[in-house]
Amino acid sequence: MTTVSPRRRREIIDALRRGTVPQRGLDVMAVGLERFQVALTDELDTVGGGGAVFKAVRGEYGAGKTFFARWLTETAKQRGFATAEVQISETETPLHRLETIYRRVTENLSTEATAPSAFREVIDEWLRVLEEDVSSSGVDGSEIAQRTEALLERRLAAVSRTAPAFAAALRAYHAATVRGDTESADGLIAWLGGQPHVASAIRRSAGIRGDLDHFGALGFMQGLLAVLRDADYRGLVLVLDEVETLQRVRSDVREKSLNALRQLLDEIDAGRFPGLYVLITGTPAFFEGMQGVQRLPPLAARISVDFSGDPRWDNPRAPQLRLMGFQRDGLIELGKRVRDIYATGSDAAGRLNEQASDEYLSALADVVAGRLGGRVGIAPRVYLRKLVDILDKIEQFPDYVPEEAGTVRVNAGELNDDERAAVRGLDAIDLDV
Numbered sequence: 399m400t401t402v403s404p405r406r407r408r409e410i411i412d413a414l415r416r417g418t419v420p421q422r423g424l425d426v427m428a429v430g431l432e433r434f435q436v437a438l439t440d441e442l443d444t445v446g447g448g449g450a451v452f453k454a455v456r457g458e459y460g461a462g463k464t465f466f467a468r469w470l471t472e473t474a475k476q477r478g479f480a481t482a483e484v485q486i487s488e489t490e491t492p493l494h495r496l497e498t499i500y501r502r503v504t505e506n507l508s509t510e511a512t513a514p515s516a517f518r519e520v521i522d523e524w525l526r527v528l529e530e531d532v533s534s535s536g537v538d539g540s541e542i543a544q545r546t547e548a549l550l551e552r553r554l555a556a557v558s559r560t561a562p563a564f565a566a567a568l569r570a571y572h573a574a575t576v577r578g579d580t581e582s583a584d585g586l587i588a589w590l591g592g593q594p595h596v597a598s599a600i601r602r603s604a605g606i607r608g609d610l611d612h613f614g615a616l617g618f619m620q621g622l623l624a625v626l627r628d629a630d631y632r633g634l635v636l637v638l639d640e641v642e643t644l645q646r647v648r649s650d651v652r653e654k655s656l657n658a659l660r661q662l663l664d665e666i667d668a669g670r671f672p673g674l675y676v677l678i679t680g681t682p683a684f685f686e687g688m689q690g691v692q693r694l695p696p697l698a699a700r701i702s703v704d705f706s707g708d709p710r711w712d713n714p715r716a717p718q719l720r721l722m723g724f725q726r727d728g729l730i731e732l733g734k735r736v737r738d739i740y741a742t743g744s745d746a747a748g749r750l751n752e753q754a755s756d757e758y759l760s761a762l763a764d765v766v767a768g769r770l771g772g773r774v775g776i777a778p779r780v781y782l783r784k785l786v787d788i789l790d791k792i793e794q795f796p797d798y799v800p801e802e803a804g805t806v807r808v809n810a811g812e813l814n815d816d817e818r819a820a821v822r823g824l825d826a827i828d829l830d831v
Contacts, residue, residue, distance in 0.1 A: 402423055402426055402739055402742055404743055406422055406423040407423075407739055407740070407742055407743060409421065409422050409423060410422070410423045410426075410427070410736075410739055411736075411739070411740055411786055414736065414782045414783060414785075414786045415783065415786045415787070415790075416783075417779050417780075417782075417783045417812075419464045419465050419468055420468070421468065422472060423472075423739075424465065424468055424469040424472050425469065425472065425473070426735060426739060427465075427732065427735055427736070427739075428469050429724075429728050429731050429732045429735065430462075430724070430728050431462075431466065431469060433714060434466075434714045434719065436714070437714035437715045438470060438473070438714070439473075439477075440715075441453070441675065442473070442474055442477055442479065442632075442635075442675065445479075445632070445633045445635075445673055445674065445675045446477070446478070446479070446632035446633055446673070448672045448673065449672065450666045450667075450669070450671050450672060450673070450674045450675070450676075451666075451674075451675045451676070452662075452663050452666050452667075452676045452678075452701070452717065453675070453676070453677045453678075453717060453718075453719070454677075454678050454679075454680070454685065454701050454717060454718040454719070455467070455677060455678070455679045455680075455718070455719045455720075455721060456679075456680055456681065456682050456684075456685050456718060456719070456720050456721070457679075457681070457682075457720060457721035457722070457723060458681060458682065458723060459681070460723055460724070460777070460778060460779070461721040461722065461723035462721050462723065462724070462778070463639070463679040463680075463721060464639060464679070466679075466721060467483065467637040467639055467677060467679055468483070470635065470637070470677060471483060471508075471635050471637060474635040474675070475508070475509060475510040476510060477632065478510075478630075478631060478632040479631060479632050479633050479634065479635050479675075480507055480508065480509050480516065480520065480626055480631050480633075480634050480635075481507075481508055481509075481634065481635045481636075481637070482502070482503040482504075482506045482507045482508070482514075482634065482635075482636050482637070483506055483637040483639060484499060484502040484503060484506060484636070484637065484638055484639065485639050485640055486638055486639065486640050486641050486643055486644070487640075487643065488643060488646070488647045488651070492647075492651065492655065493638070493641065493644060493655035493658055493659060494612075494651060494654035494655040494657070494658045495612060496612045496613075496615035496616065496658060496662075497592055497609075497610045497611055497612055497614065497615040498592075499615065499638075500592045500610065500615040500618050500619055500622075501591065501592035501593060501610075503619075503622070503634075503636060504517040504590075504591035504592055504622070505517070505591070507520065507634075509631070515591075517587070517590075517591050518587050518591075520625060520626060520629055520631070521568075521571065521587060521590065521625060522575075523629045524625045524626075524628055524629040525546070525550075525572055525575070527628060527629055527630060528546045528549050528550055528553070528628070529542055529546050531549060532545040532546050532549055546572070547569070547572065547573075550568065550569065550572060551569075553624065553628055554568065554621070554624065557617070557620055557621045557624050560617045560620060561614065561617025561618055561620055561621050563606045563614065563617075564590065564617060564618050564620075564621035565621070566604055566605050566606050567586050567589055567590050567604050567606055568590065568621070568625075569604070570582070570586050570603065570604030570605070570606075571583055571586040571587060571590065571604075574586060581600075582600050582603060585597055585600035585601075586600060586604060589601065589604075589606070589610075590618075592610045592615070592618065594609045594610075595609070596609075612658075616665060616670070619671065619674070620670065620671065622634070623671060623672065623673045623674055626673065627672075627673055632673070633672075633673030633674060633675060634673060634674055634675070635675040635677065636674065636675065636676050636677070637677045637678075637679070638676065638677070638678045638679070639678075639679050640679065640680070641659075641678045641679060641680045641684060642680040642681045642683065642684035642690065644656065644684070644689075644690065645683065645684055645687065645689040645690055652689070652693070653693070653694075656690075656691070656693060656694040656697055657694065659678070659697060660694060660696055660697040660700075662676065663697070663700055663701070682720075685701075685702070685718065700717065701717045701718050702718065703716045703717065703718040703720075705720050709722050724777070724778055726763065726764070726767070729763045729767070729777060729778060729781060730756075730759055730760050730763050732778065732781075732782070733759040733762070733763060733781065733782070733785055734756060734759060736782055736785060736786070736789075737750065737751070737754050737759065737785070737789065740786070740789045740793075744793055746792065746793045746796075749792055749793075749796070750789060750792050750793060753792045753798070753799060753800055753801075754785070754788060754789060754792060754800070758800065758801065759785070762781065762784070762785065762788075763777070763781055766780055766781045766784065767781075779814075780812070780813070783812070788800050791803070
């Protein structure tokens with residue numbers, strides 16, 4: 399039986415009940431991802447040692463791209479990294495506006511100990527580390543602030559050459575915290591996080607002007623990486639999810655976005671971002687079609703991989719990975735793991751394992767996949783949501799027997815667009831298991 403803490407159990411089950419990917423505890427649900435483990439661990443070690451990695455993951459809907467990304471970020475946090483997941487959106491987070499991407503990074507920054515947003519905690523932790531470094535050298539207490547500022551200057555020397563505004567704002571933030579000026583400190587931390595519309599008086603007091611722009615965002619990312627490194631984090635894992643939405647935007651916006659992606663890849667290769675791991679996710683159409691990566695040949699040449707061969711021999715070290723989605727055995731194994739997680743710590747563990755037997759889980763998987771056009775790859779979300787509902791009933795009602803309780807139904811309103819397309823608009827689907 400899979401053993402998890404009560405908190406992780408609750409988080410996993412609650413997310414599956416809502417039909418979403420859990421934020422934590424994904425290691426116990428990582429069915430079929432074992433083949434990537436060694437290569438990804440090596441890449442994280444490379445980044446942790448001062449290198450940088452750009453990786454692309456492709457897969458159709460239901461192949462597990464979001465799950466893969468969150469599994470990677472959770473693995474990274476356990477290994478001492480900070481992480482951020484950014485959903486690409488034409489209106490809210492356009493890829494060609496790197497200042498917006500940076501702002502979303504700081505808003506979604508998380509660590510093993512701190513949920514989003516951990517940005518201010520990371521900055522404060524960095525300042526504490528500087529003070530501790532100064533204190534450990536035997537400096538008198540009255541000189542700690544002055545020596546800390548001097549050490550701050552030395553640590554930010556390289557960043558100051560490319561992003562002087564980031565360094566200036568950090569100096570001013572440190573000074574504001576030392577003198578207890580909460581209003582100025584709040585404004586400066588917001589400006590450091592890329593937030594617009596910070597009061598002009600606060601910006602003037604720090605010797606900075608204007609808001610962050612596209613080009614300044616690259617320098618700010620350097621500054622963030624420097625802070626993370628000196629705060630004893632191994633680096634940053636940044637996920638840019640749903641990049642395929644670029645295919646649906648205006649042609650001029652698409653061109654700018656692809657160029658921004660190429661620029662980021664070039665900067666990584668040039669060594670400008672030590673400690674950065676970038677993962678992008680998208681559909682095969684985005685990577686292969688002329689409305690996506692292929693529209694910009696320099697980008698396509700850098701990340702394209704020949705996937706014409708047997709998937710068994712896909713190279714996990716390649717710049718692009720493909721996810722094949724769940725097959726029947728994988729879906730059933732996932733159901734078993736979720737049942738075991740649910741049963742962990744439950745007073746009804748025996749009944750849960752008896753009523754939701756391996757045979758029942760297999761039958762449920764077959765019928766759910768069958769009712770979704772036989773496409774096992776898009777079945778996991780619906781399958782797990784229905785399974786958790788059944789497990790809830792088994793746990794709460796001692797006389798509930800799923801095989802005798804009647805037909806399980808999936809209403810059209812429960813389906814997303816891809817699932818609805820698979821069943822071709824049926825209002826309700828009877829699942830006779």
